[in-house]
Amino acid sequence: MTPIDSTTVSDALRLESFETFARESIAQAPSWIRPLRTEQLERFVAQGLPHAKLEAWRQTNIDPLKQLALTPASTLPPAERSERLAVPEIESLDAVRLVFINGRFSEELSAIDRLPEGVTVMNLARAIEQGLPEVRKHLTQSSERDDVFAALNAAMVEDGAYIRVRRGVCSQRPIALYYLSDPGEQAVAAFPRNLIILEESSELTVVERYVGVAGSVYFNNAFTEIVQGRQANLEHYRLQEESDAAFHICGLDARLDRDAMLAAHTMLFGGQLVRNNIHPVLVGENCDCLINGLYVPTGRQHMDNHMRVEHVGTHGDSRQYYRGILADEATSVFSGRIVVAKGAQKTDAKQTNANLLLSERAHAHTQPQLEIYADDVKCTHGATVGRLEQQQLFYLLSRGIERITAEAVLIYAFAADTLERMRSDPMRELLKGELLKRLPGGDRVAGVL
Amino acid sequence: MATPLLEIRNLHASVDDKPILKGLSLTVNRGEVHSIMGPNGSGKSTLASVLAGHEAFEVTEGSILFKGEDLLEMDADERAILGLFLAFQYPVEIPGVSNTQFLKAAINARRKAAGEPEIDALAFLKLVKDKARTVNLDESLLKRSVNEGFSGGEKKRAEIFQMALLEPELGILDETDSGLDIDALRIVSEGVNAMRSPERSFVVITHYQRLLSHIVPDHVHILMNGRIVRSGGKELALQLEQEGYAALEAEVAATA
Structure with a gap:
């Protein structure tokens, strides 16, 4: 192992001691953003890091993250490329491309060209520096009040993507954000934020894709803030393929005005400890929101x-x-809450969580919750935890299909609905491939399905 | 004499440690249709499941030879490749897997075992079209997930359609007649009869004689309490229909 030089050591911090570092960082930021970041930092400090006694963190132990000596990405010299x-470009998308290395924008690897008229795309650091009015108005404004990692992300905000689509513009080109983590010998902490x-x-x-150097340890605290005007329609994909040793805590907050439509798709593959916070608020009337996700932990991934809708x-x-x-000794949590405010009549809210355990030692916790303050609503929720159906397996075997293929076919079938809900053909095909790559026997299924 | 296609000797089988089959013997030669009749709980479906290789059933004694090979040493998929087919009493729904995908996988598994290349798309479509016609199966059903949303009759026809596609040497029909109206019963029977040949055999498991007037068996066996208590020709089925299982049960008890 390469010896770590002294400057690196002095820059490494535990998460609990981020306050001083954050204050120094805020002092160097453009003046308009200092109060916003300071306010978020105060929230982070006041709440403190989560522990197992908190209801929202009962099943997720972040001690391994707390014990990590982290190097804030902003203390490293900016990298234009990763060796x-x-x-991992999704060629068939033909998307505008923004690439980030350890949370910071790489101009060299990005391609912000052929932008449809009325679409603004730039890295957030630049947008903050320019102090764009839209950024001043919306940045950090939608953060969930009790999410301490959203607060930390906002307090540390430095870079990410800024995207704005003007009234009436339907962008034919998707925008793809690639977050590459190549932390070297240090456990780098990055705080990417997208507006x-x-x-x-x-x-x-919009597609967000997170990848990391295999086996490397780092912390990605990512946050995406979405503001949708009337009848605005966003299809959002988050594909998380971090290193299996990484810590990934991400948030997605959205505010939907009248008649807006949001489809938020998430596929989680990587990370030793992953927390995925999704929080859309249907502010206006007649909003439509699809939250679609698949998590596939193996080994000892958690x-x-x-969710809070x-x-x-x-x-x-x-x-x-x-x-x-879930395979091997993997664990998962699904905590989904539907909150229907007083006056949100004629709400139609549905929530389902299904878990397939492929091993005796895997554990899935699921906790659907309803919080309803209106009286004329339709809310349903359901959760299941199960194993492969032996009757289905026997049926496939009895037709001469080999066991490993039959099992893979059934596992894939379990996920098929999730893929079917994706409107983008290139994304669906990509995610199908990524899923099959990770399933035991998946290579055989590819020939069948 | 040629090796029998199927030879079951003194078969004992249990599920959850409860003995169901208690010394069943049966020999099926090539080209023969055997019917197994019996009251509910006699072990008919257990016999079908044991033959097809369902793991929930434990064989505690006896042997089964299929084409002279030890069937009990094989997994369910190996048995199917060797030429055994079970038409399920309750065909299983598999959401997320289309019939087309499923059938292609089954056909290619056989071709792979035979050292043949995978079936090409056109040949597959033609084959499916031809066989679907033989059991009057609506082709649009094939775009759906396996058995999902099929009516009872459609499920049974789909089983016979699969059998026609996979061309087994031994077809086991487990109460294929249950839940079928008279038209569907006729269609299913015609599908089976069209497959009868000097090389191919069937074991037709049923509670009622009705099916056997369409698929006329060479031999009829009565299964009671896990054993074959009587064997005869097709007239045995008629006799049973007239007299009922209770009378036969009493007769068997008296001679035991």
Whole structure:
């Protein structure tokens, strides 16, 4: 192992001691953002790091993260490229490309070209520096009040993507954000933040893809903030393929105005400890929100999905479909809460969580919750934890299909609905491939399905 | 004499440690249709499951030879490749797997075992079309997930359709007649009869004689309490239909 030089050691911090570092960092930021970041830092300090006694963290132990000596990415010299990682570009998307290395924008690897008219895309650091009015207005404004990692991300905010689609513009080109983690010998902490603003009647597809050098330890605290105007339509994909030793805590907060539509798709593959917070607020009336996800932990991976869907406007429609496939000693959490505010009449909210255990030692915790303050609503929720259906397996075997193929076919079938809900053909094909790559016997299924 | 296609000797089988089959013997030669009849709980479906290789059933004694090979040493998929087919009493629904995908996988598994290349798309489509017609199966059903949303009759026809596609040497029909109206019963029977040949055999498991007037068996066996208590020709089925299982049960008890 390469000896760690003294400067690196002095820059390594535990998460609990981030306050001093954050204050120094804030002091160097543009003046307009200092109060916002300071406010978020105060929240982070006041709340403190989560522990197992908190209801929202009962099943997820972040001690291994707390004990890590972290090097804030902003203390490292900016890297324009990674020696060890190629950009996992999704060619068939033909997307505008923003690439980040350890949370910081790489101009060299990015391609912000052929932008449709009315679409603004730049890295967030630049947008903050320019102090764009839209950024001043919206940045950190939608953060969930009791999410300490959202607060930490906002307090540390430095870079990420800033996307704005003007009124009435339907962008034919998706925007793809590639977050590459190549932390070297140090456990780097990065705080990428994306701000996506869709004005009235606009349309866009955004893809976030996270990858890391295999086996490397780092902490990605990522946060995406979405603001949708009336009738704005966003298709959002998050594909998380971090190193299996990484810590990944991400959030997605969205505010939907009247008639807006959001489809948020998430596929979780990587990370030793993963927390995925999803929090859309259907503010206006007649909003439509699809929360679609699949988590596939193996080994000793732990994946925690924390949903909070808030209905404020009337006639809102939300559907949450989350599925987990757990192998080995993997563990998962699904905690889904539907909150229907007083006055959010005619809400139609649905939530399902299904888990498939492939091993005796895998554990899935699931906790659907309803919090309803209106009286004329339709809310349903359901959760299941099960194993492969032996009758289905026998049926396939009895037709001469080999066991390993038959099992893989059934596992894939369990996830098929999740893929079917994705509107983007390139994304669905990509995710199908990524899923099959990870399933035992998946290579055989590829020939069948 | 040629080796029998199927030779069951003194078969004992249990599920959850409860003995169901208690010394069943049966020999099926090539080209023969055997019917196994019996009251509910006599072990008919257990026999079908044991033959097909369901793991929930434990064989505690006896032997089964199929084409002279020890069937009990084989997994369910190996038995199917060797030429055994079970038409399920309750065909299983598999959401997320389309019939087309499933059938292609089953056909290619056989071709792979035979050292043949995978079936090409056109040949597959033609084969499916031809065989679907023989059992009057609506082709649009094939785009759906396996058995999902099929009516009872459609499920049974789909089983016979699969059998026609996979061309087994031994077809085991487990109460294929249950839940079928008279038209469907006729269609299913015609599908089976069209497959009868000097090389191919069937074991038709049923509670009622009705099916056997369409698929006329060479031999009829009565299964009671896990054993074959009487064997005869097709007239045995008629006799049973007239007299009922209770009378036969009493007769068997008296001679035991």
